[in-house]
Amino acid sequence: MASATNTPSYILRYFDAIGLGESIKLLLTAANIEWTDEHPEWPQEKPNQPFGRLPVLIEKSTDGSPDFVICESGNIERYLARTYGLLPADLRKAALQEQLRDQMMDVVIAFSGYSRSISEEDKKAKKEAFEEIFEKFIALLTKILQDNGSTGRLFGDSLSYADISIYTFFKNLV
């Protein structure tokens, strides 16, 4: 699918779910570039992915060069955010935003650990661990928002990578 303007176009391969694909969709849309999604048959298509997992991003160029394929949701998000200006070029400012996304993933991992638990004792322990980190995360986000003037933005005064990541987190939650 060639782009008309020489900018690349994208295919996002993911499940038909919010999960770890939503931030990518929002970034692609905010960047105003051509993209589509694929929902591979699962688990049949597992061996056909670079690391047996989704999401996968395929960047299709217009000059005939091979597709650029990457995986790992955070990696895909950061690549798009840097390429299309939603992450600052300044390394320190970028690190402060990327940190929030990583902290969010710690909360997601804690939840996932809880939801995968089989025994009652593990369920209980992992639920407590999830609740503890979740509360810590909410307190942290609230402080950052307040320190940024309570404008509804985490950093600066326009939509950032961090805003998109955290919005998606709450969308998954509810």
Add this chain to the structure above:
Amino acid sequence: MASTNNRPSYILRYFDMIGNGESTRLMLTAANVEWTEERPEWPQEKANQPFGRLPVLIEKSTDGSPDFVICESGNIERYLGRTLGFIPADLRKAALQEQVRDQTFDVITSFAGFVRSTSEEDKKARLDAFWEILDKYIAVYSKHIQDNGNTGYLFGNSLSFADITTYVLFKNVLIGFAKFKEDIADYAKPKLTPEIIKLISTVEAEPSISKIVFKSGDLSAAVKA
């Protein structure tokens, strides 16, 4: 601790383990910047960290500006990787290396899930999941090393961010994780391919990290034993 040549100096706050701190130690050493390590009393110092967790990196400037403090191991590693030149400036090349790190983190997190489980059935399920993802990692990156000319490097022909993270993963699996599962090396060693073993010895032979690489153990020796 001000740097004498106007470069920032660093403090790494972490536990006395390989875990999610070793890649940072190796990069700071390879870059030849001033750095020290703090080992906070735990869990007493938990409340004093930005997110109640370690590692934390403190970058101290020489011009009097406030310390720059970040956390989250991947974030720290990428910040240092970019600042100190282990991650390429080209975004595509960088993404291919960062992907490796994210996958090593998936493997380590998978093992952490096993460590945190209490019931026998949960332990078994989590351990099975860990072996499955480790097998995948070994298969994908052995091929990568072969495709890169079998020099023991994942990309190009010098020590990269991806090489460091891969080395640290296997150091965790074969040495660090023994604390949580005594016999783990017995299961893990037979899985290592010649390509992975070559990467391990290539990284350990790197002069810029020779000062500290063996402090946490001799991995080349461990894989031969």
